[in-house]
Each structure stands twice: as C-alpha cells, then as structure tokens.
Amino acid sequence: MGRAPCCDKASVKRGPWCPEEDAALKNYVENHGTGGNWIALPQRAGLKRCGKSCRLRWLNYLRPGIKHGGFSEEEDNVICSLFKTIGSRWSVIASHLPGRTDNDVKNYWNTKLKKKMQAGQADVYSITNRNDSLIRQTPSPPPLPRAMPLVKSENYGFGSFSMSSKNYGFGSFSMSNENSSSSTLTSVDAGLGFDSSKLVPDSGSFTTLAHADLSSCGGSAAAYAFSPSQDISAGSSSLSTENSNSYVSWPGNGGGGIDAFLMDLGLESVDLLCPPGGYSLLD
DNA sequence: AACCTAAGCAACCGCGCGCTG
DNA sequence: ACAGCGCGCGGTTGCTTAGGT
Numbered sequence: 001m002g003r004a005p006c007c008d009k010a011s012v013k014r015g016p017w018c019p020e021e022d023a024a025l026k027n028y029v030e031n032h033g034t035g036g037n038w039i040a041l042p043q044r045a046g047l048k049r050c051g052k053s054c055r056l057r058w059l060n061y062l063r064p065g066i067k068h069g070g071f072s073e074e075e076d077n078v079i080c081s082l083f084k085t086i087g088s089r090w091s092v093i094a095s096h097l098p099g100r101t102d103n104d105v106k107n108y109w110n111t112k113l114k115k116k117m118q119a120g121q122a123d124v125y126s127i128t129n130r131n132d133s134l135i136r137q138t139p140s141p142p143p144l145p146r147a148m149p150l151v152k153s154e155n156y157g158f159g160s161f162s163m164s165s166k167n168y169g170f171g172s173f174s175m176s177n178e179n180s181s182s183s184t185l186t187s188v189d190a191g192l193g194f195d196s197s198k199l200v201p202d203s204g205s206f207t208t209l210a211h212a213d214l215s216s217c218g219g220s221a222a223a224y225a226f227s228p229s230q231d232i233s234a235g236s237s238s239l240s241t242e243n244s245n246s247y248v249s250w251p252g253n254g255g256g257g258i259d260a261f262l263m264d265l266g267l268e269s270v271d272l273l274c275p276p277g278g279y280s281l282l283d
Numbered sequence: 284a285a286c287c288t289a290a291g292c293a294a295c296c297g298c299g300c301g302c303t304g
Numbered sequence: 305a306c307a308g309c310g311c312g313c314g315g316t317t318g319c320t321t322a323g324g325t
Contacts, residue, residue, distance in 0.1 A: 059312095090314065104292090
C-alpha cells in the first residue's frame with residue numbers, strides 16, 4: 001500500500017513560482033509566521049500550492065538572509081571538508097554556511113565542487129601513512145549514524161566559542177570559552193582524565209591525526225588517536241591554547257567522529273601530522 | 284540564425300523520523 | 305503500544321540559459 005499524497009495534486013499549482021505567489025507567501029509568513037503547520041498555510045495565505053512546496057520556496061528562496069551563488073573559496077573548503085567527513089548531509093553542511101540552504105549547497109556540489117574535487121583528488125587525498133593504520137587514505141569514511149547528535153548553526157570561530165557535552169561517537173567532549181570578550185580561546189576542558197603536559201613524544205602509542213594552526217588566537221591544537229589498548233580513566237583536565245604547544249586530545253579509533261569534531265572546532269585545514277615516534281602518556 | 288549540448292538551478296518526490304492523540 | 309500526520313531531508317527531475325558548432 002502506497003503512502004497517501006500530502007495534497008491533492010490535481011487541485012494545486014505546480015512548477016515555477018510567479019512574483020505574485022512569492023509576495024503572497026512572503027507577506028503571509030512575515031505577518032503570521034508559519035503557525036507550525038505548512039500543510040494548512042497555503043489555504044490561509046490564499047495560495048493554490050502544496051504546503052511542502054510553500055515550505056521549500058520559503059526556505060530556499062524567500063527567507064531573509066538567503067545568499068545565492070558566488071560561493072567563496074572558504075565556503076568551498078568547508079563544503080569539501082564536511083562532505084569528506086559526513087557525506088551528503090546537505091542540511092548539516094549548509095548549517096555551517098550562513099545564508100546558504102541545503103538545496104543550494106547540494107546543487108553547487110553536484111554542478112561544480114564534485115568535479116573540482118575529483119580533479120584535485122590526488123592532491124587532497126595523497127596522505128602518506130607515516131606511522132600506523134589509523135590514518136585514512138580513502139576519501140569516503142562511512143557517514144555518521146543518524147542518531148548521532150550533530151552541532152548545528154554554531155559559530156566555532158574562536159572569537160565566539162562555545163561547545164558543551166558533544167558526543168562525537170568517540171567519547172564525549174566539552175569545552176568553553178571563559179573569556180568570551182576576547183578572540184582568544186582560553187580554556188578547553190577535555191574531560192578525558194589526563195593532562196596534556198603528560199603527553200610526550202615517544203614510541204608511537206599515540207598517533208597525531210590532525211593539527212590545526214590557531215596562531216591567530218595564540219595557540220595550536222592537535223588531535224590524537226590512542227592505540228586501542230590505551231587506558232584513559234575518566235576525569236577532567238584543562239588545556240590552554242595560550243601557548244603554542246597546547247593540544248586537544250581524546251581517545252578514539254580514528255573514525256569519522258573525529259573529523260566531525262574537528263569541523264565543529266572550526267578547523268578549516270586539517271593536516272595530518274605524525275611526529276616520529278608518536279606520543280604516549282606519562283604517569 | 285538555427286540547432287544542439289551541457290550546465291545551472293528551482294522544484295518535486297518519496298522516505299524516515301518525531302510528535303501527538 | 306500504535307497509528308496518523310506533518311516536517312525535514314536527500315535524491316532526482318525537468319526547465320531555462322549559455323556556449324559551441
């Protein structure tokens with residue numbers, strides 16, 4: 001048995017919207033809101049349109065603050081990075097780009113970026129495995145499970161930093177900016193039960209998966225994957241990025257969650273750095 | 284100028300999920 | 305616990321426009 005249609009297709013108008021319809025929808029939503037019911041909205045607004053069509057038109061075109069076209073290099077990078085990390089979850093990707101819609105991002109990807117990325121794939125993915133098997137060499141990690149909480153519409157530029165109790169699939173993580181008036185990330189509470197100062201390079205017990213240059217806010221961050229046998233007890237620690245050798249660290253298995261975490265950190269360029277010998281914890 | 288093809292984009296479709304009664 | 309409903313999402317379609325022959 002098929003699903004019941006959301007509206008009577010014979011009695012609703014389809015195809016491109018005319019300016020009068022746009023004006024009617026815009027006027028209605030601005031004056032009355034959606035009322036939490038898109039299905040009933042077209043009738044109330046005097047439109048012979050399907051509610052879903054109205055919603056789409058509003059979200060993708062009429063909503064204030066929508067940007068069309070003219071994607072910047074920076075936006076390209078964000079889209080590519082997130083696509084690598086979470087796949088075709090356009091709404092999530094769009095939430096990282098103010099003024100962009102999922103449809104816009106999707107279209108841009110399908111028409112431009114996909115080709116651009118394929119052309120430059122050798123450059124993007126030519127990562128050499130310098131130490132162990134944790135470093136990925138393929139461009140398509142499995143997408144995150146749908147149930148995983150994702151961060152939406154948050155500004156992780158370090159000027160206005162906030163993050164709390166995120167579950168990235170490799171352990172929970174919380175952090176906060178204690179000095180919100182400055183552009184410096186002042187405190188990171190990793191909540192992982194070890195002190196970054198105890199991280200020392202040595203025998204390869206750790207592998208650095210990523211490094212981010214936060215020089216603009218006086219520090220840097222690196223991401224580590226611990227070997228599966230590494231036992232980190234629960235607890236908390238505070239890491240500072242006010243000097244250039246501070247680290248953001250967590251136990252994990254090198255899965256896609258780490259990438260999602262990095263993206264939420266606002267790390268635009270993720271290098272794969274693996275210091276010779278790796279790192280280990282001191283007692 | 285006319286035709287053809289590819290690219291770009293708006294809109295539609297159908298499914299999954301969450302909420303509610 | 306279950307069914308119905310509406311919303312949101314990703315995939316796909318089809319129209320329009322630009323560029324080439």
